[in-house]
Amino acid sequence: MEKRIIILGAVVLVVVLAWTGGWYFAAGQIRQQVDALALADGEAAPQLTCRELAIGGFPFRFDLQCSDAAILSGDVLVELPHFRASVMVYRPNHVLASAVGPARIADAFTGLKQEMSWTEIEASLRLESWRIARISIVGNDLAWSDTLFGNSLIARTPHVEMHLLDMPEMHDATAGRAALALFARAADVEVPAIELTAVNAEIETEITGLRDDIRAWGARPFLPDWQQAGGRLRLAGLRASDGVSDLSADGELGLDAQGYPTGSISIDSLGVAERIGPFIDEPWRTLVLGVAGEDARHQNQLNFAAGGMSSGLVPVAAIPSLF
Known part of the structure; x- marks a missing residue:
């Protein structure tokens, strides 16, 4: 009996050590991928830099935390105090993310300076066979302001959400093309410049002709490829009302x-x-x-x-x- 216990303990120890080594190896690979984004030129590919980057969540989760993030794409720079992305080890196709505001937006070409603040914002991405199954973003108490001269409110809403869903019935596996449905809504929107208050708005669209494997999205210029595939953007409905x-x-x-x-x-x-x-x-x-x-x-x-x-x-x- 004692020998069996020793053997069982040894097996458990080996499994724990293997799992620990595998987790830290994967965490290192994630860090390398994020660090590589800091080397992008911001033109051909967006550049992401973090003042502090941490990978945690051991043993069953990977939590990526980026403090003082800066995202540069062309002339546009977006700065965030903090964002976090998490994925379970046993469900790597499902990513959960959140961010702390405000986000500061600057355009070096036009001189634009704006700010987006919120009390809570969360996002979710789920893939199936490298095809988008669902992307959701939900935010509360969003305010969009122009900060070039002072702080002028452009618009605000207590709640906004967006959902991008796969349309499996329109998937063409032979051609490698997929279709996505978008639903978005905002409640009690206020736009002071045009004296709008308590506006409820929603939009429903369908996009066809997209490459089903997101890994292939950068292989060719997106819009020419979409056009050649006969892609269409169908606005099923845009509705807005303030009563x-x-x-x-x-x-x-x-x-x-x-x-x-x-x-x-x-x-x-x-x-x-x-x-x-x-x-x-x-x-x-x-x-x-x-x-x-x-x-x-x-x-x-x-x-x-x-x-x-x-x-x-x-x-x-x-x-x-x-x-």
Whole structure:
């Protein structure tokens, strides 16, 4: 009996040592990958730097914590006091993340300086066979401000959420293409500049023609690849209302071989034209929202083709190629 106990203890010790060694090896690999992001040029690939980087969570979890994070992409710099990402050892395809604000945003080209604050924000990413199964972001008490001169509130909301979901019925395994559905909503939005308060808004869209394996997303330029696959962006519904005014929109857009948007979007609104009247001059307001009918509702269709946007048959603006 004593011999069996010794053998069992030895086996347990070997397993514990192997698990510990495996965990620390994996943690080292994660650190190397994050450190490599600091060497990116910020142009071809975003650059991420952390004043302090820690990997914890032993023995069943990996917790990555980055303090005083700076993310540089082109001319845009985003600074965060702290963010954290966690993944369970036995479920490496599911990542949970959170961040401490405020986030400071600066654009070296335009001189823009803004700040985004919140009391709580959490995100979740789940993959299945390297295909996006679900991405969710939920935030509370968000405030977006312009900080170039003082601190001017742009918008705020007590709650916002966004969910990006796989559409398995539209997955083409042979072509390696997937489709995603997006749902997002914001409650009691306040926009002081246009005197909007207590606005509830939501959007539903579907995006088809995406590469199903996210590891292949950087292999070719994203938009040309999406266009060649016949990708479409379908706006199933955009709805916003403050109880007095409301706006809804739907339509479908794609890209032609030259990278110009093609398709149309229909807009229906009540009271919106009057609300934005002091901020958008005619004829632009009518060209976008349309003329009011007998029921006081404005209806219009915006068409996109050949590098331009038209209101019905009336040209409104030139749209540059997206690639």
